Amino acid sequence: MILKHTLLGLSLLGIATSSFAQNPLDRSKLPVDAPAPQIKIGKPESFTLANGLKVFVVENHKLPRVAVNLVLDREPLLEGDKAGVSGFAGQLLRMGTKTRTKEQLDEEVDFIGADLSTSATNVYGRSLTKNVGKLFELMSDVVLNPAFPQAELDKLKKQTKSSLASQKDNPNAIASKVANVVMFGKNHPYGEQQTEESVDKITIDDVKNYYTTYFRPNIGYMAVVGDITPAQAKALVEKSLGGWQRGDVPKPTYPAPAAIGKTKIALVDRPSSVQSVISVVYPVTLKPYSQETILASVMNDILGGSEARLFNNLREKHGYTYGAYSNLSGDRLVGRFRAGASVRNAVTDSSVAEIMNELKSISSSPVSAAELKQTKNAFGGNFIFTLEDPQTIANFAINTARYNLPEDFFANYLKYVDNITEADVSTAGKQFIRPENAVIVVVGKASEIADKLKKFGDIEYYDNKGNRVEAPKAAAAVPVGMTAQQVIDKYVAAIGGKDALLKIQDMTTQMSTEMQGNAVLMTRKAKAPNKSMMSATVMGMEMMKMASDGTSAARTVRGNTTKLEGKDADQVLVQGGLFPELRYADNKVTSTLEGTEKVDGKDAYRVKNSTANGLTWTDFYDTASGLKVQTMSTQKGPQGEVVQTVSYGDYKDVSGVKVPYSIKQPMGPMTMTLSVDKVEVNKGLKDSDFSVN
16 A cells, blocks of 8 residues: 555655964963944935935945835734735736736846846846846836736645645744744734635735735835946936825824733644644844843843753753754843754753753843853854844845934944953843743644643643643553454454455556655556555655565666665565555564554544564554555655654545545645545556666
8 A cells, every 4th residue: 555655655755274473372361352343334425306216325346236125114013814915916026917927027027138037015126237227227116016816826825735734733833823823812913824715815805915014115214236327326226216195194003911910831732743842932022233142142142042041951951952042132122032942852941941940040040151252152153243244234224214223223233242341141132131031932742741730830732823722631552451452453354354455466556746846746556465665756866766576676766776775674665565454464563552642633543553674653543444644764864763654545546545635744844735636456467566776
């Protein structure tokens, strides 16, 4: 059958100089820091059109190219039951105008070797200097004459719903959604959720209404950067956007998010998880672009930056995770703090404890001079590096205007950083790091982690959309005397019975899915008793093939064939072929009934299987129907072993045997769904179809 062999296929597819002084160096003393260098930031030329569009020009003639960036400074929006409309409007700007179809627009942009992109609050273009006139023509057409074609909206809605569907089983996406809900509430721009239902409700009129309301020059800031003079830029901007009509733009206000009174747990039960995603979150009052913001950023970098306290504790000291970090962001409306990591189920509570300890420690334990110096150096180096890009100077000018900053704010940035002391960092820690007012969001297997999390606070359960739900009910107990073989026998009976299965001498299954925008076609062939072959084709090219002739197995990737041994061979020889459960005894597979647990809300028997070569995997069988609903196994990944989960559903009858027509497997941040398109049986497959050479 197509069940287990597919897992391996999907996984594979996804595949100084020294100097000496006469006097010895006293290394017990840190070198004296030099004063912060004086940063001289050129002031861009600026002008404002009659319609209110503010323009900043930064000359840089090193390369013959010009970049144009338009930013609309609107307030965050609460879109309600049509969440996502602003994003659609931004994308549709680039999908055709009243004078050019999307194809014509693409062709003209490509012809001059330019870039042109749009979003809900931004239009960006870049071209060679000789083509800048054409670039402005195309940008103005996009800004002033969008067509908003219905067909393109329909495509966007379909793509978005597909993406939303894949996020439902993505633990990181789930954690992010729930974190936003518990921090801000669903009736807040930062807490509302885009859903399939909100996508369905969005119409072209909604898109047009967003455009006519918010695409106004009087809230616009434009940066023109590169091989161009201010006079040339002004002439081009006035010609292309001088006729853009100004208008009144709403400035909605929102109540501040309710303070989190005490630490609590927001737990999302994901029974298939072997790792927990932990996010300690809360809203924070922190405005962007201020000395306070710079101090807060330095403090946070010491706490949760690369190779900082959280990282050194959870990874280097305890080995709980590959990385642990924190983020503290300022915002005109409301900022936020997050600290977290992804850890094994067994160390979830220990990891939460260490994260909370580090949050408390940043204000109670003095920061060392070495920590502060290292962070200051990193901040200074990064800042100076960004100055090499002329676009940075333009962004400084725009943000100075948008946020009403002192004219010398960015010129004094390094001074602000240099003046920060160890005591300042502790003060910032007390002000901004508040574990006692945090929500600890955890996405993981509740049956294994919930009890140990109770010591941190009350537990509230949420679903993958951020809705409060009841605590999951425990799975039913295994009936007295039930064995793994009885579970397997029930499965065989559920899919048709042993006699019906033995009548199937060969089976060909054709499946399809999409990966990174490309159609993937998979063909699975099996012949009794134990021959199998599976291939994956992308854009007409065979990318991967695995085959077993019944005694040996091989894998071919992009034309390179490798003979499989040990566990790798077992994965094909034992798990491949027709109905492998019928051959468990012959292949000396040991099966153990470990208990029951919930799979997609339903009780399932958990059966662990192993071979003499050390291959192990766990199958889950629905206690009511007997059908196999999930398989878990361990695969080698770039960062060590990872658990792969494959889910089966939509069983359909094929010649008296039930076959799953839907197979789902997480692939990184997405979930891949294989749809069975066609199943053929007893077509007389040849042994040559299963050659391993």
